[in-house]
Amino acid sequence: MTATHEQSLPVLPNSTELPRLGTTIPYERFLDCVHCGLCTAACPTYLETGDENNSPRGRIYLMRAITDGRIELTDTIRGHLDLCLDCRSCETACPSGVQYGRLIEPFRVETLHHDQKSGRPVQDGWFQKGILFGLFPYAGRLRWALAPAKLAQRLGIDALMTRWGLTRLLPEKLRRMHRLLPTLQDRGPSLPDFLPAIGPRRARVGLFTGCVADAMFHHVHWATARVLQANGCDVVIPKQQVCCGAIHYHNGAGEPALGLALTNSQAFAKENVDAVIVNVAGCGSMLKDYGHMAEELAPGHATAHEELSRFTAKIQDVSEFLAKLGPIAPTHAIPQKVTYHDACHLCHAQKIREQPRQLLSLIPGLEVVPLPESEICCGAAGSYNLTQGEMADRLGRRKVENILSTGATAVVMGNAGCSLQIQAELKAAGSSMPVLHPMELLDQAYRGA
Ligand code: SF4
Numbered sequence: 001m002t003a004t005h006e007q008s009l010p011v012l013p014n015s016t017e018l019p020r021l022g023t024t025i026p027y028e029r030f031l032d033c034v035h036c037g038l039c040t041a042a043c044p045t046y047l048e049t050g051d052e053n054n055s056p057r058g059r060i061y062l063m064r065a066i067t068d069g070r071i072e073l074t075d076t077i078r079g080h081l082d083l084c085l086d087c088r089s090c091e092t093a094c095p096s097g098v099q100y101g102r103l104i105e106p107f108r109v110e111t112l113h114h115d116q117k118s119g120r121p122v123q124d125g126w127f128q129k130g131i132l133f134g135l136f137p138y139a140g141r142l143r144w145a146l147a148p149a150k151l152a153q154r155l156g157i158d159a160l161m162t163r164w165g166l167t168r169l170l171p172e173k174l175r176r177m178h179r180l181l182p183t184l185q186d187r188g189p190s191l192p193d194f195l196p197a198i199g200p201r202r203a204r205v206g207l208f209t210g211c212v213a214d215a216m217f218h219h220v221h222w223a224t225a226r227v228l229q230a231n232g233c234d235v236v237i238p239k240q241q242v243c244c245g246a247i248h249y250h251n252g253a254g255e256p257a258l259g260l261a262l263t264n265s266q267a268f269a270k271e272n273v274d275a276v277i278v279n280v281a282g283c284g285s286m287l288k289d290y291g292h293m294a295e296e297l298a299p300g301h302a303t304a305h306e307e308l309s310r311f312t313a314k315i316q317d318v319s320e321f322l323a324k325l326g327p328i329a330p331t332h333a334i335p336q337k338v339t340y341h342d343a344c345h346l347c348h349a350q351k352i353r354e355q356p357r358q359l360l361s362l363i364p365g366l367e368v369v370p371l372p373e374s375e376i377c378c379g380a381a382g383s384y385n386l387t388q389g390e391m392a393d394r395l396g397r398r399k400v401e402n403i404l405s406t407g408a409t410a411v412v413m414g415n416a417g418c419s420l421q422i423q424a425e426l427k428a429a430g431s432s433m434p435v436l437h438p439m440e441l442l443d444q445a446y447r448g449a
């Protein structure tokens with residue numbers, strides 16, 4: 001840490017009177033950081049602002065200083081921490097193995113709902129209560145809420161509202177939600193509880209369907225289930241499963257996140273599956289982190305920890321699972337040039353880079369061209385593109401410029417949040433390039449559809 005950076009920190013005169021923050025984080029995690037700065041070039045918010053306080057090194061320093069009671073959590077410091085995408089690109093770059101996600105996530109749980117001055121919990125606003133926690137985590141509610149939007153799209157009312165500038169009358173967060181809304185497809189039939197393997201049975205798997213993805217990308221779940229069937233898997237889809245809890249956990253609501261985790265582990269525990277398959281990087285990363293979350297939120301609750309760790313051991317991204325199983329090569333050609341975007345929670349959080357590319361390379365006729373800055377966040381980052389609009393837009397534009405520079409006719413990615421963000425930015429740039437999930441292409445290549 002530079003002297004200039006240290007001097008710029010507001011030192012707290014009588015910090016002992018304030019409630020301590022950061023105490024749920026084992027202190028050694030801060031000490032793993034040796035301040036070498038090798039992570040800064042990988043951090044999207046540092047790349048965009050050039051401000052050390054918006055870099056991983058700077059944020060670790062700030063969180064540690066708050067934990068030590070050396071500085072106060074002012075609005076300015078909160079702003080630097082809130083601007084973090086939790087994309088974990090810094091973890092990939094860090095040679096010292098700093099677990100940045102395991103610093104910022106529990107720190108947010110402590111601080112987002114806590115006023116340090118008064119020591120009282122901060123009340124959630126209408127957006128948190130009504131939309132983030134009251135709507136997004138429930139696929140059924142979300143489907144109902146999207147029905148009028150779908151009708152408005154079909155009747156052309158939506159396009160007229162945009163052309164006449166009427167959407168500008170909406171509150172900012174609703175305006176951003178409207179901007180992110182893709183052309184809503186027909187949902188088709190709901191997934192059944194069970195789909196049998198095609199050909200000799202090679203595995204029995206559970207399919208995690210989640211919330212936003214289930215309401216908006218149900219066709220991707222169908223494609224994933226068909227690809228698994230075509231690869232000899234019985235597919236079980238338990239109805240009791242719920243949202244993965246990432247929306248709550250990443251917005252500081254730890255307890256509800258833990259409740260959702262336990263419901264999910266119980267929903268799949270009865271099914272005796274070899275693996276639980278996830279096709280959304282953000283959900284997969286959260287599900288794989290359940291054990292850690294229990295350690296942090298329910299220390300001493302050994303049963304919850306054991307149960308969640310058992311469940312976590314079964315979680316696999318669909319590309320990870322198929323690459324291990326040995327995918328059956330599809331036979332129908334897709335003569336297209338596509339490019340592949342690495343979703344942060346797939347490449348940085350789950351270290352899955354090669355498997356989706358391997359699967360795409362099996363499709364006859366498909367050419368996959370490299371995407372510059374493929375591993376830099378697109379600005380979606382869960383609900384970040386609703387709460388940190390300016391930075392999300394800057395990163396979205398940067399991503400789209402890179403995508404368009406490849407000359408590809410479609411862009412492929414394994415995360416619903418990235419799909420929403422990138423399709424909105426492509427639209428804003430005047431491009432109608434399709435945004436696809438690898439499973440959609442594989443499904444087409446198996447079926448010749
Ligand atoms: S997080 Fe890692 S790469 Fe970044 S400054 Fe600390 S030790 Fe260096």
Ligand code: SF4
Nearest residue numbers: 043084085087088090
């Ligand atoms: S998680 Fe992403 S945005 Fe946050 S400090 Fe690390 S690289 Fe930067």
